[in-house]
Amino acid sequence: MAILHFPPVDTASPEGLLAIGGDLEVESLKLAYENGIFPWPTEDYPLLWFAPPRRAILEFKDLKIPRRMRRELKAKDFRFAVDRNFPAVIRACAAGRTRKTHGTWINPMMIRAYIRFHEAGYAHSFECYRGDRLVGGLYGVGLGKMFAGESMFFHETGASKAALLHAVDHLRERGAKWMDIQMMTPLLRSLGAKEVSRRAFMERLAVALRAADIF
Numbered sequence: 001m002a003i004l005h006f007p008p009v010d011t012a013s014p015e016g017l018l019a020i021g022g023d024l025e026v027e028s029l030k031l032a033y034e035n036g037i038f039p040w041p042t043e044d045y046p047l048l049w050f051a052p053p054r055r056a057i058l059e060f061k062d063l064k065i066p067r068r069m070r071r072e073l074k075a076k077d078f079r080f081a082v083d084r085n086f087p088a089v090i091r092a093c094a095a096g097r098t099r100k101t102h103g104t105w106i107n108p109m110m111i112r113a114y115i116r117f118h119e120a121g122y123a124h125s126f127e128c129y130r131g132d133r134l135v136g137g138l139y140g141v142g143l144g145k146m147f148a149g150e151s152m153f154f155h156e157t158g159a160s161k162a163a164l165l166h167a168v169d170h171l172r173e174r175g176a177k178w179m180d181i182q183m184m185t186p187l188l189r190s191l192g193a194k195e196v197s198r199r200a201f202m203e204r205l206a207v208a209l210r211a212a213d214i215f
Helices: 025-034 066-076 086-095 108-119 158-174 188-192 196-210
Strands: 018-022 047-048 054-059 079-082 122-128 134-141 146-154 176-184 195-198
Touching: 025 108, 025 134, 047 108, 054 196, 066 158, 079 158, 079 195, 079 196, 086 108, 086 134, 086 146, 108 122, 122 158, 134 158, 146 158, 146 196, 158 176, 188 196
Parallel strands: 146 176
Antiparallel strands: 018 047, 054 176, 054 195, 079 122, 122 134, 134 146
């Protein structure tokens, strides 16, 4: 049975834990992301849902690409695609044991759920190829003009960075102004990401959800 109600996000614990239990059906995931909430399965616990008091975002106007990264990626011969092989991307992210490097949160239950979410039109992948070989990518959730990045992977140096920058270009060209990255990482901080309060995040989210869908 799908979740039909979440507590208000401002009732979350100081660590951001908002709810325990429920399911990962399409309707439940959609309701969660529409309300600034994301699941984070943990071994030996029921399903956990989070709405952190501080949220990491990347505003595209603040994007900074270090000179060294520009040179590195310019020398690569990558090709890019969107939603060509979502299942391969999420499985590669799972094999990388991330969020962001915290264990095996992308478990088989999550993989199945997000493939269904993708088939319903809400989860998307940005992919980086060397010839026909998938060498990097990221996946996340798109609603309105909001995209929430979930995880990245690479099999070749620079491939996940290239996929991320491709995602930014794709989203920006379609009217998005920022990306939810949930938790800060050194890479994203170096690109200009910042943390905002939960209230500021929810205000941005409300505006983005009222806009035409990116995808």
